[in-house]
Amino acid sequence: MSKVYVIGLGPGADRQMTLEAAKVLEKCQVIVGYTVYVDLIKSQYPEKLYLTTNMTQEVKRCRMALDEAAAGKAVAMVCSGDAGVYGMAGLMYELGEEYPGVMIEVVPGITSATGGAAVLGAPLMHDFAVISLSDLLTPWAQIEKRLKAAAMADFVICLYNPSSKKRRDYLKKACEYVLEYKSPDTVCGIVRNIGRDGETHRVLTLEELKDTETDMFTTVFIGNEETRQIGGKMVTPRGYQYV
Amino acid sequence: MSKVYVIGLGPGADRQMTLEAAKVLEKCQVIVGYTVYVDLIKSQYPEKLYLTTNMTQEVKRCRMALDEAAAGKAVAMVCSGDAGVYGMAGLMYELGEEYPGVMIEVVPGITSATGGAAVLGAPLMHDFAVISLSDLLTPWAQIEKRLKAAAMADFVICLYNPSSKKRRDYLKKACEYVLEYKSPDTVCGIVRNIGRDGETHRVLTLEELKDTETDMFTTVFIGNEETRQIGGKMVTPRGYQYV
Structure with a gap:
């Protein structure tokens, strides 16, 4: 065979x-x-x-x-x-x-969610949802429903295909849905060209993310309530007690 | 440094x-x-x-x-x-x-979600949520909320730590929440000892999963509405038209 x-x-x-x-x-x-x-x-x-x-x-x-x-x-x-x-x-x-x-x-291979997470620090340490914003094969209403459900239950959210030339405002729309449930101060991160020449990343707030331009080579991370910045990294605590 | x-x-x-x-x-x-x-x-x-x-x-x-x-x-x-x-x-x-x-x-490394998916076929081809059923560090009410939100929005769901000796009935409880939104015929899969000696897997329905015993070495996959069995594999279509 x-x-x-x-x-x-x-x-x-x-x-x-x-x-x-x-x-x-x-x-x-x-x-x-x-x-x-x-x-x-x-x-x-x-x-x-x-x-x-x-x-x-x-x-x-x-x-x-x-x-x-x-x-x-x-x-x-x-x-x-x-x-x-x-x-x-x-x-x-x-x-x-x-x-x-x-x-x-x-x-199997390293997907952008875990590859990008490693660049940003440790954003996916707790329950997370992976959602593509591309509506080529999925109705936008389905994407909207999933974004809102994930935000409502305080998942960390990882977005693939956050925007493209034809879909410039998709990330902005997605952030607006998420802002119905998550604070504008929620710690977020973006990574572009993960593992390739010219890799860049940035940690920012959900409010800032809403007005940020991205492209098909970018992966976006939206933290949960506990996610915080540590020395420029995006870190979601799992909940271990250490103090 | x-x-x-x-x-x-x-x-x-x-x-x-x-x-x-x-x-x-x-x-x-x-x-x-x-x-x-x-x-x-x-x-x-x-x-x-x-x-x-x-x-x-x-x-x-x-x-x-x-x-x-x-x-x-x-x-x-x-x-x-x-x-x-x-x-x-x-x-x-x-x-x-x-x-x-x-x-x-x-x-970064291959996590059980993608490693287990490769064993089962292609269950994670569309939006998915990763949830741990361990309540050592997370209140059960939070886990319940995330399970229901993910099921309601028809995410594929991947469960880590589905049960242990002290938490024998956790997977059963999780399936009961999910059954409030997903059909009992939903295609599911379990993989044990991914990539190790004695690796085993099984494709089954959500109704069958509810009464299946698992352990800490098992990763569980619950399909979305479109997930189906193809030649014994668990496959979630992305939506490409090919007929």
């Missing part, structure tokens, strides 16, 4: 890759992915056949990987971060139903 | 460790951690000074790491999974306020 590995490369596709991901990439003949992420690993593994598609061609990209596997090749479908968090793992299983001879295995 | 690295070893502390975590461990002189996790890496790095404490001695353990760093040693505080998700990263920053000469750096 042939196999396709769905691999999360971690945020930067190099030092934050797992040992297993590196080992599996080494043994695959064909590497399939979104052009931008494939470019991050080409120099490390030059002797491979690379197949790429642009953004929004996810279905085509998955079929390319499944077709190659069905033809007997050892195939890796690569994603930035973790393939199982807003990545290609789900679609691979869905399309995989048409390829009974191909087995799918997911190799 | 001396430095202490707070390192997530991933679920199994070997092949799911990142390249960066392995590199940092290599260069540290002192490795501090909970006895069980330290035992997982001792054979890989025999030439280190190991300092361990038992469970519930988290404050002592963090101080040991900070003291060693303050004394000029290169120190790694290791955690299973990701140090920033119910791990030691937060407490290290809190206690670190008393050690102005010690810098703290978090090295």
Whole structure:
């Protein structure tokens, strides 16, 4: 039975890759992915056949990987971060139903939530919710409902895809929903280009976040009631007593 | 300025460790951690000074790491999974306020949510909430509120610490709250000993999950309305159109 590995490369596709991901990439003949992420690993593994598609061609990209596997090749479908968090793992299983001879295995990677948290300090130490603000595949009403529920129950909130050129005001709208339940002084953080050249981060209040411009390369963190700044870091206490 | 690295070893502390975590461990002189996790890496790095404490001695353990760093040693505080998700990263920053000469750096790892998801298939493809059922440090009323909010807004829910000897019925209670909003047929999954010897997993319904016994080595996944079984895997579609 042939196999396709769905691999999360971690945020930067190099030092934050797992040992297993590196080992599996080494043994695959064909590497399939979104052009931008494939470019991050080409120099490390030059002797491979690379197949790429642009953004929004996810279905085509998955079929390319499944077709190659069905033809007997050892195939890796690569994603930035973790393939199982807003990545290609789900679609691979869905399309995989048409390829009974191909087995799918997911190799996990560091997702932006935990990779970005490490840059900011320790914002995700307590219960948290991960929400994408992209409404390409999800009705905005559903996103609004989840933002409000997460804010009401005082989850730490991690936002993926906080805005793009076509969705400039989405983060502002999201912050307005959250402000119905959380204080404007809530400690927040943003990280851009996690694990890549030009990585930047900033710790700020929810009120400041509301008027901050971000893009698709940014991950946003909104603290809970206990989250505080310690030496410029964003830290959510778990509740250990130490004084 | 001396430095202490707070390192997530991933679920199994070997092949799911990142390249960066392995590199940092290599260069540290002192490795501090909970006895069980330290035992997982001792054979890989025999030439280190190991300092361990038992469970519930988290404050002592963090101080040991900070003291060693303050004394000029290169120190790694290791955690299973990701140090920033119910791990030691937060407490290290809190206690670190008393050690102005010690810098703290978090090295992210694969947490049970993404590591377990990869075993089950692709349950976390859409917005999800991570909740710990341990009420050692969190009032149960807060846990109940978060479970109900996450269920009401149809998040995929990932549960850490679903039960222990002293908390046998916690998962059952959690499922009862969730059943107020989600169908008994909701697709769920459990994974035990992620990435370790004896790893097991099972896909089941929410109704079945309610009466399932788990332990501290188990991570639980409760799907959203769209989550389904595909070839024995638990898959939450992101919403791509492909038919």
